[in-house]
Amino acid sequence: MWPREVYHxxxxxxxxxxxxxxxIVKYGALAFFCEQVPPPIxxxxxxxxxxxxxxxxxxxxxxxxxxxNNCWRGARAGNNQADAETNLFIAWLGAGINLLGAVVTLxxxxxxxxxxxxx
Amino acid sequence: xxxxxEIRKAGAVLQDEFLQVWGNPSGWRALxxxxxxxxxxxxxVTGGIFFLIGGLIAMLMRTQLALPEQDIIEPKLYxxxxxxxxxxxxxxxxxPVLEGLAMYLIPKMIxxxxxxFPRLSAFGYWCYLFGSLILMSxxxxxxxxxxxxxxxxxxxxxxxxxxxNVDFWLLGVTFxxxxxxxxxxxxxxxxxxxxxxxxALLHMPLLCWYILIMALxxxxxxxxxxxxxxxxxxxxAAGMPFFDVARGGDPILWQHLFWLFGHPEVYIxxxxxxxxxxxxxxxxxxxxxxxxxxxVLAIISTGFISFGLWVHHMFTIGIPQLAQAFFSMASxxxxxxxxxxxxxxxxxxxxxRPVYHVPMLWLVGFLFIFMIGGLTGVMLALVPFNxxxxxxxxxxxxxxxxxxxxxxxxxIAGLYYWLPHFSGRMPSDKLARWGFWMxxxxxxxxxxxxxxxxxxxxxxxxxxxxxxxxxELPNSVSSMGGFIMAMGISMVLLDIVLHFRFGxxxxxxxxxxxxxxxxxxxxxxxxxxxSLPDCPMRHPMWDSPDLQATIADGRHGxxxxxxxxxxxxxxxxxxxxxxxxxxxxxxxxxPFFSALALSGLCISLLIxxxxxxxxxxxxxLVLLLRWSWKNGAFLEADSDSAAKSxxxxxxxxxxxxxxxxxxVVTLLADGALFLSILFGWLYLRIVAPNWQAPETVPLAxxxxxxxxxxxxIATFWHHFIVRRLREGRDDHxxxxxxxxxxxxxxxxxxxxxxxxxSSLVTTQTAHDAVIAxxxxxxxxxxxxAVIMTALQAMRVAYGYVGKGAPYEIAVVKPWWLYTTAVYWxxxxxxxxxxxAWRSA
Numbered sequence: 012m013w014p015r016e017v018y019h020x021x022x023x024x025x026x027x028x029x030x031x032x033x034x035i036v037k038y039g040a041l042a043f044f045c046e047q048v049p050p051p052i053x054x055x056x057x058x059x060x061x062x063x064x065x066x067x068x069x070x071x072x073x074x075x076x077x078x079x080n081n082c083w084r085g086a087r088a089g090n091n092q093a094d095a096e097t098n099l100f101i102a103w104l105g106a107g108i109n110l111l112g113a114v115v116t117l118x119x120x121x122x123x124x125x126x127x128x129x130x
Numbered sequence: 131x132x133x134x135x136e137i138r139k140a141g142a143v144l145q146d147e148f149l150q151v152w153g154n155p156s157g158w159r160a161l162x163x164x165x166x167x168x169x170x171x172x173x174x175v176t177g178g179i180f181f182l183i184g185g186l187i188a189m190l191m192r193t194q195l196a197l198p199e200q201d202i203i204e205p206k207l208y209x210x211x212x213x214x215x216x217x218x219x220x221x222x223x224x225x226p227v228l229e230g231l232a233m234y235l236i237p238k239m240i241x242x243x244x245x246x247f248p249r250l251s252a253f254g255y256w257c258y259l260f261g262s263l264i265l266m267s268x269x270x271x272x273x274x275x276x277x278x279x280x281x282x283x284x285x286x287x288x289x290x291x292x293x294x295n296v297d298f299w300l301l302g303v304t305f306x307x308x309x310x311x312x313x314x315x316x317x318x319x320x321x322x323x324x325x326x327x328x329x330a331l332l333h334m335p336l337l338c339w340y341i342l343i344m345a346l347x348x349x350x351x352x353x354x355x356x357x358x359x360x361x362x363x364x365x366x367a368a369g370m371p372f373f374d375v376a377r378g379g380d381p382i383l384w385q386h387l388f389w390l391f392g393h394p395e396v397y398i399x400x401x402x403x404x405x406x407x408x409x410x411x412x413x414x415x416x417x418x419x420x421x422x423x424x425x426v427l428a429i430i431s432t433g434f435i436s437f438g439l440w441v442h443h444m445f446t447i448g449i450p451q452l453a454q455a456f457f458s459m460a461s462x463x464x465x466x467x468x469x470x471x472x473x474x475x476x477x478x479x480x481x482x483r484p485v486y487h488v489p490m491l492w493l494v495g496f497l498f499i500f501m502i503g504g505l506t507g508v509m510l511a512l513v514p515f516n517x518x519x520x521x522x523x524x525x526x527x528x529x530x531x532x533x534x535x536x537x538x539x540x541x542i543a544g545l546y547y548w549l550p551h552f553s554g555r556m557p558s559d560k561l562a563r564w565g566f567w568m569x570x571x572x573x574x575x576x577x578x579x580x581x582x583x584x585x586x587x588x589x590x591x592x593x594x595x596x597x598x599x600x601x602e603l604p605n606s607v608s609s610m611g612g613f614i615m616a617m618g619i620s621m622v623l624l625d626i627v628l629h630f631r632f633g634x635x636x637x638x639x640x641x642x643x644x645x646x647x648x649x650x651x652x653x654x655x656x657x658x659x660x661s662l663p664d665c666p667m668r669h670p671m672w673d674s675p676d677l678q679a680t681i682a683d684g685r686h687g688x689x690x691x692x693x694x695x696x697x698x699x700x701x702x703x704x705x706x707x708x709x710x711x712x713x714x715x716x717x718x719x720x721p722f723f724s725a726l727a728l729s730g731l732c733i734s735l736l737i738x739x740x741x742x743x744x745x746x747x748x749x750x751l752v753l754l755l756r757w758s759w760k761n762g763a764f765l766e767a768d769s770d771s772a773a774k775s776x777x778x779x780x781x782x783x784x785x786x787x788x789x790x791x792x793x794v795v796t797l798l799a800d801g802a803l804f805l806s807i808l809f810g811w812l813y814l815r816i817v818a819p820n821w822q823a824p825e826t827v828p829l830a831x832x833x834x835x836x837x838x839x840x841x842x843i844a845t846f847w848h849h850f851i852v853r854r855l856r857e858g859r860d861d862h863x864x865x866x867x868x869x870x871x872x873x874x875x876x877x878x879x880x881x882x883x884x885x886x887x888s889s890l891v892t893t894q895t896a897h898d899a900v901i902a903x904x905x906x907x908x909x910x911x912x913x914x915a916v917i918m919t920a921l922q923a924m925r926v927a928y929g930y931v932g933k934g935a936p937y938e939i940a941v942v943k944p945w946w947l948y949t950t951a952v953y954w955x956x957x958x959x960x961x962x963x964x965x966a967w968r969s970a
Binding site: 020094096115126 | 332426427430431434450459467704812813816817
């Protein structure tokens with residue numbers, strides 16, 4: 012039996028909401044730290060700001076992938092409730108939305124490997 | 131046979147009875163109509179007229195640019211023309227016309243009799259009409275805005291744009307946005323809560339998914355621009371320096387606020403148009419859409435990701451490269467959901483048996499044009515390329531490929547598709563095909579070449595250009611193309627006008643479509659359906675071809691009308707199971723006069739006659755409160771709603787009616803506005819080059835703390851009485867409501883005391899100006915909470931509210947919670963954070 016959460020309609024927005032919140036935090040933190048404590052330009056991309064952003068992005072990606080997997084397994088397992096068809100529809104969409112959130116989070120996060128933060 | 135005849139006769143009698151309750155008045159009283167069919171058509175016709183005006187402006191500009199060094203139009207007028215062209219097409223045509231189409235179609239597609247807040251629809255229309263007329267009057271008077279449709283500061287401040295030109299834009303567009311947001315709220319709640327019995331989320335027509343996401347995007351996307359417009363108008367009219375670098379502001383803040391709205395706006399326009407494509411393609415391919423779930427996934431993803439792209443409009447302003455890369459990546463990733471939809475459409479065509487009626491021509495044209503627009507979009511997402519072509523005609527060409535391809539072509543496809551629904555007649559096939567080909571050829575001649583003009587370096591928004599730069603030929607070709615396109619659009623219009631008189635009768639469901647809107651009469655009656663069918667399926671008209679007849683005969687649910695109420699089902703947002711009967715309000719003058727009073731406010735602010743503005747505010751408030759009083763627990767409604775066995779209660783007898791959903795969605799929009807204010811505060815604090823904060827916080831924390839505690843007490847008390855109502859207890863309800871209002875009033879007084887004893891000088895620094903805006907925002911919400919609670923106390927005295935009808939008090943509860951949350955969040959950000967910052 013899967014946790015009921017994977018069939019909850021919140022799944023239709025959850026994964027990408029997590030991404031957008033992380034994106035706001037990341038963009039805000041970048042602006043703040045570049046203004047307050049900018050690392051030397053010569054360090055290139057390998058600065059503490061980029062490292063922190065990358066670790067954060069990987070962590071959020073991991074969470075989103077975990078949730079995507081939960082939803083996917085929930086969608087495959089089926090359930091016996093009256094609204095089974097609707098529940099499976101929601102779980103399937105939840106898997107897709109969490110997965111897409113993970114793809115966007117990681118793609119943006121990997122940029123930290125390439126560019127200096129405050130230039 | 132006799133039985134069938136009897137059923138038909140009974141159906142005819144029912145139709146007469148329904149018309150008595152739902153019928154539309156004529157003459158002057160037509161201004162009171164709130165029915166979604168009429169309001170939707172009004173939106174579309176008005177938007178269509180503005181499209182023609184915007185098109186005429188474009189023709190004037192293309193005439194001017196056809197040859198080098200022409201002086202047909204002088205530079206100042208040219209500035210007004212390009213500003214108004216963009217403004218009219220974006221704000222007065224694209225969004226309203228799509229909202230109008232959605233308002234017309236959504237209730238019919240989900241098996242409802244009307245939108246859930248019909249008076250709000252009518253109010254939205256009048257706001258749109260009056261706001262548009264105010265804005266357009268500036269063009270007639272020769273004082274139209276002239277700073278480009280995105281109104282960048284400092285060009286739009288009172289130094290570089292003196293006079294009322296910019297004010298027309300700021301006030302007019304804000305007024306129109308009220309209309310857009312009200313439609314967004316209305317559509318969201320209608321789709322979630324008024325679907326017919328059994329229509330679960332997975333059975334919803336795809337257009338409803340598109341409109342749901344569009345509506346939510348409006349709810350979240352428009353508030354940043356509303357805030358930006360308010361701030362810029364406050365800067366111009368009251369000298370509060372939000373965007374003035376010398377006094378601690380930053381013009382880049384305007385760009386952020388504008389594009390936080392502006393980029394989602396592109397998808398707000400594209401999504402409903404894509405919804406039209408997803409609705410029409412299966413019908414003309416004669417098979418269900420391929421990948422329903424994938425398309426829903428794509429719609430939701432597009433809605434979200436489109437909020438993470440706004441900075442790609444600002445790549446040239448000096449943002450750090452890493453931040454640019456975030457937005458560049460998101461801009462490319464948004465192509466994934468769009469790609470999913472494209473492949474689903476192609477697969478539907480591939481696996482179906484397509485028939486190429488006129489709407490299909492426009493759909494194929496859309497696929498071709500939008501794909502080019504999408505590809506140039508990906509090019510523009512690449513930062514170095516973006517730098518090269520920034521502010522050139524390449525961007526203008528890209529924008530038009532996206533907008534015309536992504537919105538106008540599907541819209542016209544939809545117009546041809548639903549024309550028989552609007553009028554009951556078919557258009558002329560020959561005229562329609564001529565119209566399409568001339569528009570298609572004209573469009574591509576104009577804008578394909580314009581990419582080259584941009585790559586050759588011609589900047590946008592120049593009123594003329596010298597000969598010898600290689601720009602002459604492409605400009606001449608573009609101008610010729612523009613006129614060919616105009617002829618094509620004229621033919622489409624001619625076809626539409628003529629079809630009302632000469633079109634052959636369409637009959638029932640002329641395209642053999644699958645969705646419920648074709649189960650109504652064509653043209654439809656104001657009530658849509660005499661009886662509301664169960665719909666646990668995606669293709670009701672394919673699965674039950676006799677649905678139109680059985681609905682008209684009254685063989686499905688909720689076909690009783692002898693009580694004289696306008697009713698529709700209220701259903702579960704996920705499963706579509708019936709929860710309650712929603713009692714809809716009827717025709718009223720209140721929306722018209724409320725919008726009229728607000729337009730009086732808009733005009734008095736425009737001419738800066740503040741005494742008149744005050745009168746208009748009071749008039750608006752009285753009218754809106756009168757509206758809430760009349761709209762309340764429906765004095766005429768009695769307790770007969772359970773007369774038919776198995777029917778649920780009227781929504782006013784429940785705690786979870788549509789009003790609560792409307793309030794929550796309204797607060798989502800409100801929250802987006804508040805977060806935009808906080809964003810502005812933090813942005814200026816961190817990034818503004820000349821931020822000036824005083825040594826100590828200019829507000830005393832003691833009265834603020836007292837004020838906050840009083841507000842929190844009032845909120846908990848209100849929460850407590852709602853809980854008691856849920857338990858069926860309403861003892862001392864009136865007294866408690868009066869007491870809550872009194873505590874709320876004391877909170878307001880303490881807040882005013884804190885403000886009046888502060889050292890804030892709102893015209894001196896951006897710091898003080900932003901705090902003043904936060905205080906005004908708080909006072910507005912707290913004041914309204916007090917007024918609403920006092921009104922509830924009065925309604926208890928009249929017997930309109932109580933344990934038998936607890937609905938309204940439950941609607942007010944989220945407002946109190948929100949007001950309190952905003953208060954403490956503001957306290958944290960404005961008072962505590964700077965202290966922590968300073969001590970760090």
